[in-house]
Amino acid sequence: MADHPIEISLDPKNWDEFRALAHRALDDAITYVSSVSSRPVWLPVPPDARDALAQPSPIEEMPLGEVYEEFKHYIVPYATGNIHPRFFGWVHGAGQAGGMVAEMLAASMNANCGGRDHGAIYVERQVIDWCRGWFGFPSEASGLLVSGTSMANLIALGVARNTLPEVRRKGIETAGLTAYASTEVHESVTRAMEILGLGSESVRKVPVDRWFAMDTAALSGAIAADRAAGRQPLCVVGSAGTVNTGAIDPLDEIASICQDENLWFHVDGAFGALAVLSPLLKPRLRGIERADSIALDFHKWAQVQYDVGCVLVRRGELHRATYSQRPAYLTHLQRGLAAGSDWPCEFGPELSRGFRALKVWFALKEHGTRNIGRIVEQNCGQARYLAERVALEVELELLAPVTLNIVCFRYRPSRLAMKERDIDGINEEITILLQERGIAAPSTTRVENRLAIRVNITNHRTKLSDMDILLAGVLEIGRSLTGGVAPVRA
Numbered sequence: 153m154a155d156h157p158i159e160i161s162l163d164p165k166n167w168d169e170f171r172a173l174a175h176r177a178l179d180d181a182i183t184y185v186s187s188v189s190s191r192p193v194w195l196p197v198p199p200d201a202r203d204a205l206a207q208p209s210p211i212e213e214m215p216l217g218e219v220y221e222e223f224k225h226y227i228v229p230y231a232t233g234n235i236h237p238r239f240f241g242w243v244h245g246a247g248q249a250g251g252m253v254a255e256m257l258a259a260s261m262n263a264n265c266g267g268r269d270h271g272a273i274y275v276e277r278q279v280i281d282w283c284r285g286w287f288g289f290p291s292e293a294s295g296l297l298v299s300g301t302s303m304a305n306l307i308a309l310g311v312a313r314n315t316l317p318e319v320r321r322k323g324i325e326t327a328g329l330t331a332y333a334s335t336e337v338h339e340s341v342t343r344a345m346e347i348l349g350l351g352s353e354s355v356r357k358v359p360v361d362r363w364f365a366m367d368t369a370a371l372s373g374a375i376a377a378d379r380a381a382g383r384q385p386l387c388v389v390g391s392a393g394t395v396n397t398g399a400i401d402p403l404d405e406i407a408s409i410c411q412d413e414n415l416w417f418h419v420d421g422a423f424g425a426l427a428v429l430s431p432l433l434k435p436r437l438r439g440i441e442r443a444d445s446i447a448l449d450f451h452k453w454a455q456v457q458y459d460v461g462c463v464l465v466r467r468g469e470l471h472r473a474t475y476s477q478r479p480a481y482l483t484h485l486q487r488g489l490a491a492g493s494d495w496p497c498e499f500g501p502e503l504s505r506g507f508r509a510l511k512v513w514f515a516l517k518e519h520g521t522r523n524i525g526r527i528v529e530q531n532c533g534q535a536r537y538l539a540e541r542v543a544l545e546v547e548l549e550l551l552a553p554v555t556l557n558i559v560c561f562r563y564r565p566s567r568l569a570m571k572e573r574d575i576d577g578i579n580e581e582i583t584i585l586l587q588e589r590g591i592a593a594p595s596t597t598r599v600e601n602r603l604a605i606r607v608n609i610t611n612h613r614t615k616l617s618d619m620d621i622l623l624a625g626v627l628e629i630g631r632s633l634t635g636g637v638a639p640v641r642a
């Protein structure tokens with residue numbers, strides 16, 4: 153026998169030691185999640201942690217236990233905070249305990265879900281099929297799990313763009329393509345249009361009504377004006393739950409306009425689309441079943457661990473025609489591992505992809521869509537409660553109607569004559585102090601040019617009592633900043 157050189161592998165030198173450490177890490181993680189409510193929502197990253205994470209590339213090995221100690225000291229204490237019941241910023245999901253198991257198991261398989269014929273691909277197809285059912289999409293509709301709604305919007309609008317003849321081969325030659333979305337649309341839609349070569353100015357921002365939902369008369373007017381000017385309207389993006397206020401565009405009316413005008417109808421339902429899982433809320437999304445494409449996130453209201461979203465396209469053949477490319481090294485064979493058609497890599501720009509579907513499959517099976525729908529309803533109820541309490545406090549002002557789960561309000565003592573700019577500054581400071589003191593983590597936005605403390609609730613751990621704690625914090629900080637005192641109640 154030939155003399156083989158010494159070969160190394162990266163497997164543990166001692167599997168028993170590895171097993172003990174892995175069990176300890178899992179135990180610590182379970183303690184960490186189950187005790188989250190007793191900790192501050194957020195802690196700033198201190199200098200020693202920043203230093204520890206600005207080191208040169210490691211050349212020599214380090215025992216896994218030591219790597220884990222660094223994680224414990226420098227990383228896990230300084231998490232975003234979104235698993236905490238009083239994380240209210242932006243639109244963050246909380247994940248759930250079962251997701252830890254699913255993620256770990258997916259890591260053990262380390263499946264590449266770009267394609268080929270293996271179990272993970274069937275799990276993804278299963279999840280897509282469930283989604284199809286929720287939105288009443290036909291069986292020929294296609295879907296893909298992606299990193300999130302930003303990517304889902306991009307993929308869907310890419311399909312819309314490729315409905316134009318020859319664009320896939322020759323690129324965009326037609327100038328003057330236009331898209332329509334409300335002034336409240338998420339920035340990822342504009343970004344998608346930029347990436348697709350259509351330019352941000354091609355997105356017409358249609359005004360909204362007092363519910364912050366798209367004004368469809370203005371939409372029709374904008375389409376007519378563009379046609380009259382010789383431009384070529386391509387698609388309308390309806391929002392099912394806007395990021396600022398949670399408003400829902402009139403999807404059914406938009407669907408009819410798109411049908412009459414022969415335009416692609418895309419729905420950005422990042423979080424709001426999941427309201428279909430609540431029998432109470434589902435009617436609010438009427439018209440979503442008529443969309444040509446839908447983008448949604450599992451990592452927000454479905455409480456699946458980051459990151460995973462989904463794009464659905466009604467006419468699967470258009471979806472495939474946009475992204476499918478089969479060079480020789482990706483040829484399908486009749487049998488074996490390279491069998492099966494419609495590989496996920498044919499429905500988006502990524503080839504190698506992880507096993508995102510497993511954590512979705514786990515979460516939906518463990519909790520069932522009924523419970524996910526209940527969480528959605530529960531969060532909306534908490535938002536209504538918060539809005540009612542804001543309305544009762546003379547020092548607080550509601551800045552937008554509450555459609556779903558987002559409340560925009562501000563601290564504004566009426567006894568003080570203050571400039572708008574100063575009121576903005578106080579509310580910004582209140583938000584920062586709530587975060588820095590670890591009380592709660594709302595974010596800010598601007599509503600009709602006033603700075604709002606924005607509370608988004610997409611968290612299964614949040615309780616009504618968390619609204620009370622938040623409000624007490626806002627009032628106390630607001631009073632201390634303005635030298636105010638609590639009003640005397642009759």
Ligand SMILES: *Cc1c(COP(=O)(O)O)cnc(C)c1O
Binds near residue numbers: 303461
């Ligand atoms: C969060 C969000 C997005 C972007 O989704 P990601 O998952 O962060 O990429 C798009 N639209 C709306 C309405 C959102 O809330």
